[in-house]
Amino acid sequence: MSANIYIVEDEEPIITLIKYNLDKEGYKVSYSDNGNDGIKEIKKKLPDLILLDWMLPDISGVEICKNLKKDNRFKDIPIIMLTAKGEEEDKVKGLNSGADDYITKPFSFPELLARVKALLRRSKPSVISDTVEFDDLKIDRMTRRVYRKDTEVHLGPKEYELLNFFIKNPKRVYSREQLLENVWSENINVETRTIDVHIRRLRQNINLKGSKELIRTVRSAGYSLD
Amino acid sequence: MSANIYIVEDEEPIITLIKYNLDKEGYKVSYSDNGNDGIKEIKKKLPDLILLDWMLPDISGVEICKNLKKDNRFKDIPIIMLTAKGEEEDKVKGLNSGADDYITKPFSFPELLARVKALLRRSKPSVISDTVEFDDLKIDRMTRRVYRKDTEVHLGPKEYELLNFFIKNPKRVYSREQLLENVWSENINVETRTIDVHIRRLRQNINLKGSKELIRTVRSAGYSLD
DNA sequence: TAACTTTGTAACAAAACTGTAACATTTAAA
DNA sequence: TTTAAATGTTACAGTTTTGTTACAAAGTTA
Missing domain, CATH: 3.40.50.2300 (Response regulator)
Structure with missing residues (x-):
C-alpha cells in the first residue's frame, strides 16, 4: 500500500x-x-x-x-x-x-x-495485482481467482481460505486443530472431521487430471501444502 | 479546449x-x-x-x-x-x-x-481522453453516455457511478463494504443488500441479449467487472 | 400539481456452500 | 493376517448467500 x-x-x-x-x-x-x-x-x-x-x-x-x-x-x-x-x-x-x-x-x-x-x-491507484504462487498453482488475490497450470479452477469460499492459509507457510504441517483456529476462526464448534471433507474438496478442485497431488496427508498430524 | x-x-x-x-x-x-x-x-x-x-x-x-x-x-x-x-x-x-x-x-x-x-x-486525461472502454462496453464521461456494442444503454445515476467505479480497476473484486464506501460515499447507512439490487439493475441494463455477462459475482467476497 | 424516475428495503426464490453421518479404504501395529 | 485407528469418499439436509421482484418513499421534470 x-x-x-x-x-x-x-x-x-x-x-x-x-x-x-x-x-x-x-x-x-x-x-x-x-x-x-x-x-x-x-x-x-x-x-x-x-x-x-x-x-x-x-x-x-x-x-x-x-x-x-x-x-x-x-x-x-x-x-x-x-x-x-x-x-x-x-x-x-x-x-x-x-x-x-x-x-x-x-x-x-x-x-x-x-x-x-x-x-x-x-495519482491513480496502482493496478498491481498481488499474486502468490506455489509450484504450478497461482492465487490472484485481487481478482480472487486461482489457477493450476494456467487453467482457472473454481474454489468455494472455505476452500479458498484454506488454500490461502496453507500457502502462507508452504510445506508446513498443520494439525486439524490449528486449521480450525485459523481458517474457521470463530465458530470452532465444528467437528475436526469436517476438515477432512474440505481438504477432499480442495484437492478435487485443484488437482487437474494428470497433475501431481499438492496437499500432503501426514498421518496423525495433519495436512500440508507440499 | x-x-x-x-x-x-x-x-x-x-x-x-x-x-x-x-x-x-x-x-x-x-x-x-x-x-x-x-x-x-x-x-x-x-x-x-x-x-x-x-x-x-x-x-x-x-x-x-x-x-x-x-x-x-x-x-x-x-x-x-x-x-x-x-x-x-x-x-x-x-x-x-x-x-x-x-x-x-x-x-x-x-x-x-x-x-x-x-x-x-x-487532470487533462479525464477531460480529453474522456471515453473509457472495457471489452465492448464504452463510457463517454463527457456526455455521460454508455454504450454496449455501439448501442446506447440507459443507466440510472447510481448504476452509472457503480460502473464508473468498477471500470477504474477492472477485474478487481470489491466487497459490498468497499462499494458502499466508494460509490455511496456519504450515506453509508444503507443495507449492503441494496448493492445486490443495484448490481442487478446495472447487469440488466448493460447486458443486451446475446452479449456475455460482464459483472462477476464472487461468493462471499463481492463483485467485479470482468 | 401530476407524471415520471430513481432509490432503498423487504420478501421470497434459487443457487451455492457447509457440516455431518455413514460407509469405504488405507495404514500401522499386534 | 488380523485388527483398530486414521483417513478418503459420498450423499444429503440444513444453512448461508445471492438473484429477483414488487413496492413505497423521495426526488425530478414537465
Whole structure:
C-alpha cells in the first residue's frame, strides 16, 4: 500500500532529512545525488512520486522533468520540484516544465508531506495485482481467482481460505486443530472431521487430471501444502 | 479546449483581478462571493478547476473543499486554495482537507497562472481522453453516455457511478463494504443488500441479449467487472 | 400539481456452500 | 493376517448467500 518515492538531490543533508522523515511515514524511499543516475533509476524503478532538485551538478531538474514528461511511460508520475531560489520566474518555469508542484528550500517537513500526500491522492491507484504462487498453482488475490497450470479452477469460499492459509507457510504441517483456529476462526464448534471433507474438496478442485497431488496427508498430524 | 474555472471569493477586487486575467488567457470564468452559492453552482456547473478562498463570510473554504472531495462526482475537480495567512498550519490544513494546491495572498498573477496550468495539465486525461472502454462496453464521461456494442444503454445515476467505479480497476473484486464506501460515499447507512439490487439493475441494463455477462459475482467476497 | 424516475428495503426464490453421518479404504501395529 | 485407528469418499439436509421482484418513499421534470 505504501508508495515508492524517488529523490534526486545533491545536497546530502537534505536527502538525509527527507528520507528519514518519509521512511518514518511508511514510504519506500530511494535516491540519487546526480541527474544522470537519477533519470536512469527512475526509468527502471517507476516510482509513484519524484522529488527533484532544481539545481544539480550535471543536468538541471527542469531538463529531467521535461525528459520524463514527454515520455508516455513516465509522464503520469507526479513530480515535486525542490528549489532554493525564491524568484518567481523560476517557480513559473518549474511548473511550466511539467512539474506538478514545487516547494522552496528551506521548507518544513510537514509542508512537504502535505504536498506529497496531495499528489499521491491524485495519482491513480496502482493496478498491481498481488499474486502468490506455489509450484504450478497461482492465487490472484485481487481478482480472487486461482489457477493450476494456467487453467482457472473454481474454489468455494472455505476452500479458498484454506488454500490461502496453507500457502502462507508452504510445506508446513498443520494439525486439524490449528486449521480450525485459523481458517474457521470463530465458530470452532465444528467437528475436526469436517476438515477432512474440505481438504477432499480442495484437492478435487485443484488437482487437474494428470497433475501431481499438492496437499500432503501426514498421518496423525495433519495436512500440508507440499 | 479552454477550461472552465470557478472562483469562490468574497473580496471583489480579487475576483475582478483574477477573472480579468484568466479571461485574457482564454479561460471561461464564473464566480460567487459566498460559500453556499458557490457550492451549489459548482455542483451544477462542474468546472474543470476551482479557486477557493480560505476565508468566506459563511462556510469556510476548507468545509467546501471537504464537502466536494468526499463526493465521487466532484472529487476529481482540482482545487486551489487562496489564503491570506502565511502560517504553515494553514497551508498544511488546506492541503489535508483535500485541496490540490494553495497560494498565499498577495500573489502575482503569473504564479497563479502557472499553478492553474499545472493542475489542469494533470487532470487533462479525464477531460480529453474522456471515453473509457472495457471489452465492448464504452463510457463517454463527457456526455455521460454508455454504450454496449455501439448501442446506447440507459443507466440510472447510481448504476452509472457503480460502473464508473468498477471500470477504474477492472477485474478487481470489491466487497459490498468497499462499494458502499466508494460509490455511496456519504450515506453509508444503507443495507449492503441494496448493492445486490443495484448490481442487478446495472447487469440488466448493460447486458443486451446475446452479449456475455460482464459483472462477476464472487461468493462471499463481492463483485467485479470482468 | 401530476407524471415520471430513481432509490432503498423487504420478501421470497434459487443457487451455492457447509457440516455431518455413514460407509469405504488405507495404514500401522499386534 | 488380523485388527483398530486414521483417513478418503459420498450423499444429503440444513444453512448461508445471492438473484429477483414488487413496492413505497423521495426526488425530478414537465
